[in-house]
Amino acid sequence: MPVKKKRKSSGSDESALKKCKITSFCRTQIPSRLINPEDHFSSKKCQSWFYEYTDTDEVVGPEGMEKFCEDIGVEPENIIMLVLAWKLEAQNMGFFTKEEWIKGMTSLQCDQPERLQGKLDYLRSQLNDxxxxxxxxxxxxxxxxxxxxxxxxxxxxxxxxxxxxxxxxxxxxxxxxxxxxxxxxxxxxxxxxxxxxxxxxxxxxxxxxxxxxxxxxxxxxxxxxxxxxxxx
Known part of the structure; x- marks a missing residue:
């Protein structure tokens, strides 16, 4: 999810195009612990997960977003992050509020990084319709x-x-x-x-x-x- 930056003077067409290309790959993921399929979604765990990335304003900001992306193994500029923001009905690029997080992650039934990793193919498939x-x-x-x-x-x-x-x-x-x-x-x-x-x-x-x-x-x-x- 690209974070807005101050406008800079443009260079050549080629360098500008390279700059605006967005990656579509995922980071190499560290093997995650197995999830017991019998473990049901937990609102409490979902909220605790949110607070791993927040600041004092109870909003996931740019720094928290970077850590979040690392945890799920996705580059911030990956289009999956835009699809996820759409799913969360996020209002501002580079930020997730607590309300957006809880509502969206509950809809996805994700209360930890491993569960969301398991939804990445689903999120990408949304682009096919x-x-x-x-x-x-x-x-x-x-x-x-x-x-x-x-x-x-x-x-x-x-x-x-x-x-x-x-x-x-x-x-x-x-x-x-x-x-x-x-x-x-x-x-x-x-x-x-x-x-x-x-x-x-x-x-x-x-x-x-x-x-x-x-x-x-x-x-x-x-x-x-x-x-x-x-x-x-």
Missing amino acids: PVTFKNIYRYAFDFARDKNQRSLDMDTAKSMLALILGRTWPLFPVFHQFLEQSKYKVMNKDQWYNVLEFSRTVNTDLRNYDEDGAWPVLLDEFVEWQKARLVV
Whole structure:
């Protein structure tokens, strides 16, 4: 789950793209103790587990989140962490409140790291259903934005797009380059939603793109920019 950082001046397209690529692998896991299948979920154990990562505000913050990821053997930037946040209905990227934790982990029936490790394949499988994937994608916009802003700053938008679409959308590297050189500093919700629709319906050669369709200007400009590059 990428933590927002202060905007830095952009370098070359290649270095910027490398920077925004998100890993999809899990850490090498230390062999965990076996779980007795007869042991039922315990709310008390779930709460105690939460407090292993909290600060005085009873919120799992960045430091606690890093330890949590180590315990379950998942990189913080792994897309599984976004799916988990969606399951917990977390409101702020990089943070889990006690209420979110208890409600979400109870739903998953996880009260210790080993149980959640056993759910990782299930969490990843949620991305295979088109409807669920769309829900997670839409959730990511409000999850990642600053709550006092209506739009995503472009650095965060590029990182989140890399996380969600970077591995599956062939045009993502080109779209990322377009965003790098464009005038856009933020991405609004309508643009965010339409990028997913664009990635699902428009061919890589862009020939089936309807210029008279109800696409945001950002995507019209991307298509025009890419077609000009292909001519050259």
